[in-house]
Amino acid sequence: MKGSRIAALRRARSAALIGLAVAASAGCSGGDDDGTKGEAAELSARPPGAHSWTGRPCGLLTDAPPAEGFALGITTDSASPEAREDVGENGARPLYRRTGCLADLKGPDGAFWKLNATASVYEDSEPARHAYRVKEDLDRAHGRGPEKVHDTAYALPADDGGRPGRTLLLWNGDLVLTVSAYAPHGSTEREVRKNLERIIGNAAHRMENGLRDQSAPSPSPSPSPSPSPSPAP
Template sequence: MKGSGSAALRRARPAALIVLAVVVSTGCSGGDGGGTKGEAAELRVRPPGVHSWTAEPCRLLTGAPPAEGFTLGSATDSASPEAREDIGESGGRPLYRRTGCLADLKGPDGAFWKLSATASVYEDSEPARHAYRVKEDLDRAHGRGPEKVHDTAYALPADDRGRPGRTLLLWNGDLVLTVSAYAPHGSTEREVRKDLEQILGNAARRIEDGLRDHDAPSPAP
């Protein structure tokens, strides 16, 4: 949020630097600067940041391939400018604004994959942290994982009407970001996991960086 909400955003005080790394196979060679090579894209170590809402989140995914050999196809923004109320701790109702993107991806063999991302930008870091922890607890309680990436990021297996996929959820400062990717029908999770992880890593890094207010100083830990 910008304008009147910027002062509140700058008061965010996350507890530690966030290390975001997508879970990769043993022996992964890592990614290049563009995050499109290696067995999976590895997200850089970044300090917590201040983030802004955007009405065109899909634009954050353009400019580079989603993963090695993949191309970004049609994309649809699902951004809502209206602030929403969350159910916070101690009866508080913090505000956040949500923006999202749904996109088709074309694989190296011409098959179509799917990518979706939802970013929630809160008025402060503590409500964002609480929302992330609540989601993590729910996923654990329902036996959906999580597969820990870091203390503030985790991955889950996902399914879209028989299409194998993966979901990455992370928290950075005032931002809670969920990214999911799905392979074509007929794929097996074992066959596509490397590509799914690469797509998730690249998308998460680009969205977080694109929403980050680079003029604002990083909140102190």
């Protein structure tokens, strides 16, 4: 009996050590449950920044593949230098300029995916925050999510004529960024979700980083509203 207990303890200890080694190996290699790697499968929050408009936004996405095994195909810039008006708080009409990129992606099996990234650069961080919050509230009210990525970004499922997709919305300083990706027809959301997350995460990171004005000071956080004074007794 004693020998069998010792043997069982040794087997349990050996299994635990093997499990730790496998976990460490997966952590170092960036692997996950489907055996692939994602450069930005989990998009982390960045400090607020100031951003500049560009007439060639697709150029921000060409330095590296959109995700492992994917290739960027035909791209179309949709940038307009004209300033637009947005409806802000208390009737304010802040200005912003929009720039975007529409791209075809070729998957590892040769199938075609789609990517659409649109950035709105506001004249200040507060109108950008308001625009982001309005969109988030609308998506929540219509039951479309949101699924929090971090405090200033959320994701939700998307659809394009039966093609399963995913959309990411992100706010950083004076920037509101929307990135959507769509898988080939016939795909299921469960099959393609990991790759969709990688694609939109990588595209959002590159767009935000490429539009960021590295020489500009970070915008100050908006002050919290002061509490209303209590009425005199």
